[in-house]
Amino acid sequence: MFRVAAEVVHLHVGTRLIKVPQHGYVIVAWKAPASSVSPRRPPIAGVSGDGVNLTELGPDSHLDSLTWASLERG
Secondary structure: OEEOOOOOOEEEEOOEEEEOOOOOEEOOOOOOOOOOOOOOOOOEEEEOOOOOEEEEEOOOOOOOHHHHHHHHHO
16 A cells, blocks of 8 residues: 655556545555565556656665655755
């Protein structure tokens, strides 16, 4: 489950584009290949209404790129 900012209109999850409801909560499910020993989450990006990637969450990341940038500045 993800809670996203109001600026995020879609989540780009792997090859899927998922519309974010106005309340900002999104549940995303994915399936790892059967041969995968350690299943990995697909890359996830928060996309604005004009198609710009606002932030990204990599397969092995625990924090998104925007949060990391904020922490590094602080």
